Amino acid sequence: MIPLSWILAFSLALFFIGLFGAIARKNAISILMGIELMLNAVNINLLAFWRYLYSAHMNGLVFIAVVFAVAAAETAVGLALIISAYRNRRTITAGDFDSLKG
Amino acid sequence: MAIEKLLWLIPLPPLIAFVLISLGANRSRGLSHSLAVAGAGLSWLGSMFVFWKALQVKDLTGFPIISTINWLPMGAEWLKVGIRIDPLSAVTLFFVAWTILCIFIYSIGYHNYNAPAGVHDQPGLPPHGALHTSDEGKIIHVPSVEPMYARFFGLISLFAFAMYLLVISDNLLTLYIGWEIMGLCSYLLIGFWYAKPSARDAAVKAFLTTRVGDVFMLLGLAALYTSTGSLSYDVVFRPDVVVQLAAIPTGVFGLSLAGLSGLLLFIGTVGKSAQFPLHIWLPDAMEGPTPVSAMIHAATMVSAGVYLAVRAFPLISAGWTPGSPLTPPMMVLAVIGTFTAFFAASIAIAQNDIKRVLAYSTISQLGFMVAALGVGSYTAAVFHLFTHAFFKALLFLGAGSVIHGMEHGALAEDDPVDVQDMFHMGGLRKTMPLTFWTFSAGGLSLAGFPLLTAGFWSKDEILSGAFSGRFWVVFIVLAITALITAFYTARQITLTFLGTPRSQAAGHAQENKPIMTYPLVVLAVFAIGAGWIGIPAGFPLTGAHQAGWIITFLSPMNPLEGHSPEVFSSLPLVVSLVVSIGGLYLGWRVYRGYQAGQVDPVERALGPVFSLLKQKYYIDEVYSAIFIRPARWMAEIFTALWLDNRIIDGMVNGLSALMPALGSLLRNGFDKPVISNGGDALGNRLIHWGQILRKVQSGRIQQYMLYTLWVIVVSGMVVFYLMGRG
Amino acid sequence: MTAVQIVFLAVAALTLAAAVMVVSLRRMMQSALALILALVGVAVIFALLGSGFFAVSQVVVYIGAIAILIIFAVMLTQNSMSPEHSQMNPGFLYAALGSALLFSSLVFILSMWVGFYAIPVNLDPSVDTITVLGLSLTDPQGFALPFEIVSVLLLAALIGGIYIARDHHRD
Structure with a gap:
């Protein structure tokens, strides 16, 4: 069988690739994609811990369902924001949205 | 239906009303207010039913109505949320339901439903009035409908939801959620007429000032949660838990953990209930529409603050038994309460704005309640909270009615006076009789007019509490404050309603529609009658051996119950009789002959002290000098020094900019004598570091994320290294 | 090495490769398609972990809804950024370095934890x-x-x- 360590290493790698994408990419849609990757990594973790250590509890599985819902909500609102920003400013470069500059 | 299930539903109707109004019902004014009033009405109905059921429970303190549900799994444990009706929340629920319903109905009239829309009215400003062709074909100037009518009802519904949530919740977490929603609503409603700069400033001030208290309150919640693992009242206020907490020293001012967390929660109360030194927001909150003032001052905000202090009383009073000297936390309450009561009452004497007088009287009365808690009179504090909610709601709605009538007169006569200034009023007794009678009922209750009014009984209870505990300073100061209270109440009623009109607007003021006056009548009934349920045992005239219902109902909740010597003494009674009658008489006597244009008689009597009072002891100016101006000065120096320097993109460029800066520093340090160029180098260094610091605030979300990532990397490594060593 | 392990390694490698493509390709449409590939890979991992339900949900919710929504957004905003220029922010190396550091230190810390080497218990078939x-x-x-x-x-x-x-x- 697959050891837990493999799965955790895999999900960690996926998480940090997503994190890198969210930080480093210019395009605002890329930030959302990076966040999706991170959420997926979290889900893998939750499922793995449920399967390997806590298969009697439902907490992990419920959290996966919640993460699904949150991901859907986040994408819907995030993309709406991006499209609205694009309509107003004709750009989706995340670095151009800096009206909060100090 | 099981009563627990009904209880869950109580806060929901106003929330649903809010959602519906925001989502679409706002296109129709009538629909909006129907939804809001229906929501408040349903909650009222539910609350009355629950209250009635709660009365039938034999030992409600021992067996409160409770229902909990799982919210969040915390490992093997669950974070639970739930509802709870014990005597304290039952009584609170009762007055909250009544006052909220009355305020909602009143608001329909106050915002001139069915009046024509004004030509110049715009959202964000109070309506200016409209021209209207009367039946005889004459064109007259009449009040116009509020431009943001639906928005008002939506927000005030949310406000009501938050208060209901706060009252019925069985744990500090949902209480805190309701608390914060109320903070938001008060911000939005105080700044309801956001196009007025003063309203904007008042909204920001209220939000920020209460926030100061909320932060400490959150700390208190955190302290309680970490030490007990729960925020449920059942756990954190259980006697054995409190005893445990009281045994843990914290090292902060020598307080025990119970005392410290109780005091932190109390600072939340200081912010929300506008106690000194965080009282400054409440008078400015008058910028909102008058129903909002009534909402904030009676039904919700400030009551919530005192409610929290009463809830936290087991913690605050931990380790104290009646008869012994006050413990530090109790001392804090007694001092802050007494001082605030006196301080605010003295300011109220010198105010001319009818609402501002009431605002300071609210602060003062809240001070009474806090002081009552400070001397251990638990039931007296709750009782006064109960009666105060009714008569203060009545007074504010009455003041709103006066202002509304004055506006009517001012529009009809084109007399541009300040319609809130009492010195432009007078003689409204004849034109607005119903408002006069109800307002007087509220005023007399506030002044504690003997035997008849609710305020007398509850205030007497507080005074006798201070007296029987032998807290002479508290007793004397509160008695003097009661005298001042009666005085400024008489001043207000005399200036507003008695005598002859001192302006054309006052001469042509008009009684309001029944939709505004009937809620006043309802509240007036309570402002008079709500005290009779709290007549102390052994009172001479009634001769009852049994204390009033509310006292026996509430006293099992008192953590000190069983210790307190319930001795009836006639001295505090005589004192409250004398101060209230005397103050009222004095106020009436001084102001009865006041003519337009004269100097305020109190100003003549007090001289320079008067201007000190009028300027509210210059507290706002002091705060401005201590907190606001330095902050602004820093901002200006920072911007003046560094604004001209351009920001260079990204962290790479930032580092490359740092290198020449360091290089030039080194060159200056080595090549040139430090003495001749030291000043320049210092300046340059400041500018360069400033440039680097400014780049942190790039406004770019990804850059912030990058900083966060590196902070986690570095701090994680530091922690790991330290753990490996330790 | 069992067959399941080989399948896992293959799928994991494919998923990670797709994820790297998501964050590195210049054309947004291509990286959206790579995202779909990565999501499919995660769905397979879910199935390998014994939760067919979430594998199916993953396909339906993530691929069927979220990824499609992202593709629509990419199409709607297509002419805003030309693929000729770099898609990376200045300073992306710092992000890569930070991520890599945190990843390796987390793996290092986890390797000292006993649960890291757990093998799955057999689920109760009833x-x-x-x-x-x-x-x-x-x-x-x-x-x-x-x-x-x-x-x-x-x-x-x-x-x-x-x-x-x-x-x-x-x-």
């Missing part, structure tokens, strides 16, 4: 996981309240999404 999950989602003593709150959250996101994306100038 217990139907989906049934238990469904019951606990609707049980008031279970997760009924969080579940309902999630539904409210979705509704709020729905309404908020419509409201934000609406063209306010044309009203």
Whole structure:
């Protein structure tokens, strides 16, 4: 069988690739994609811990369902924001949205 | 239906009303207010039913109505949320339901439903009035409908939801959620007429000032949660838990953990209930529409603050038994309460704005309640909270009615006076009789007019509490404050309603529609009658051996119950009789002959002290000098020094900019004598570091994320290294 | 090495490669397609972990809804950024370095944890996981309240999404 360590290493790698994408990419849609990757990594973790250590509890599985819902909500609102920003400013470069500059 | 299930539903109707109004019902004014009033009405109905059921429970303190549900799994444990009706929340629920319903109905009239829309009215400003062709074909100037009518009802519904949530919740977490929603609503409603700069400033001030208290309150919640693992009242206020907490020293001012967390929660109360030194927001909150003032001052905000202090009383009073000297936390309450009561009452004497007088009287009365808690009179504090909610709601709605009538007169006569200034009023007794009678009922209750009014009984209870505990300073100061209270109440009623009109607007003021006056009548009934349920045992005239219902109902909740010597003494009674009658008489006597244009008689009597009072002891100016101006000065120096320097993109460029800066520093340090160029180098260094610091605030979300990532990397490594060593 | 392990390694490698493509390709459309590939890989991992239900949900929700939504957004905003220029922010190396550091140190720390080498217990075949999950989602003593709150959250996101994306100038 697959050891837990493999799965955790895999999900960690996926998480940090997503994190890198969210930080480093210019395009605002890329930030959302990076966040999706991170959420997926979290889900893998939750499922793995449920399967390997806590298969009697439902907490992990419920959290996966919640993460699904949150991901859907986040994408819907995030993309709406991006499209609205694009309509107003004709750009989706995340670095151009800096009206909060100090 | 099981009563627990009904209880869950109580806060929901106003929330649903809010959602519906925001989502679409706002296109129709009538629909909006129907939804809001229906929501408040349903909650009222539910609350009355629950209250009635709660009365039938034999030992409600021992067996409160409770229902909990799982919210969040915390490992093997669950974070639970739930509802709870014990005597304290039952009584609170009762007055909250009544006052909220009355305020909602009143608001329909106050915002001139069915009046024509004004030509110049715009959202964000109070309506200016409209021209209207009367039946005889004459064109007259009449009040116009509020431009943001639906928005008002939506927000005030949310406000009501938050208060209901706060009252019925069985744990500090949902209480805190309701608390914060109320903070938001008060911000939005105080700044309801956001196009007025003063309203904007008042909204920001209220939000920020209460926030100061909320932060400490959150700390208190955190302290309680970490030490007990729960925020449920059942756990954190259980006697054995409190005893445990009281045994843990914290090292902060020598307080025990119970005392410290109780005091932190109390600072939340200081912010929300506008106690000194965080009282400054409440008078400015008058910028909102008058129903909002009534909402904030009676039904919700400030009551919530005192409610929290009463809830936290087991913690605050931990380790104290009646008869012994006050413990530090109790001392804090007694001092802050007494001082605030006196301080605010003295300011109220010198105010001319009818609402501002009431605002300071609210602060003062809240001070009474806090002081009552400070001397251990638990039931007296709750009782006064109960009666105060009714008569203060009545007074504010009455003041709103006066202002509304004055506006009517001012529009009809084109007399541009300040319609809130009492010195432009007078003689409204004849034109607005119903408002006069109800307002007087509220005023007399506030002044504690003997035997008849609710305020007398509850205030007497507080005074006798201070007296029987032998807290002479508290007793004397509160008695003097009661005298001042009666005085400024008489001043207000005399200036507003008695005598002859001192302006054309006052001469042509008009009684309001029944939709505004009937809620006043309802509240007036309570402002008079709500005290009779709290007549102390052994009172001479009634001769009852049994204390009033509310006292026996509430006293099992008192953590000190069983210790307190319930001795009836006639001295505090005589004192409250004398101060209230005397103050009222004095106020009436001084102001009865006041003519337009004269100097305020109190100003003549007090001289320079008067201007000190009028300027509210210059507290706002002091705060401005201590907190606001330095902050602004820093901002200006920072911007003046560094604004001209351009920001260079990204962290790479930032580092490359740092290198020449360091290089030039080194060159200056080595090549040139430090003495001749030291000043320049210092300046340059400041500018360069400033440039680097400014780049942190790039406004770019990804850059912030990058900083966060590196902070986690570095701090994680530091922690790991330290753990490996330790 | 068993067959399952080989399948896992292959899928994991494919998924990570697709994820790297998501964050490195210049054309947004290509990286959106790579995202779909990565999501499929995660679905396979779910199946390998014994949760067919979430594998299917992953395909339906993530690929069927979220990825498609992202592709639409990419198409709507296509002419805003030309693929000739770099898609990376200045300073992306710092992000890569930070991520790599944190990744390796987390793996290092985890390797000292005993649970890291756990092998899966055999699930009780008589217990139907989906049934238990469904019951606990609707049980008031279970997760009924969080579940309902999630539904409210979705509704709020729905309404908020419509409201934000609406063209306010044309009203």
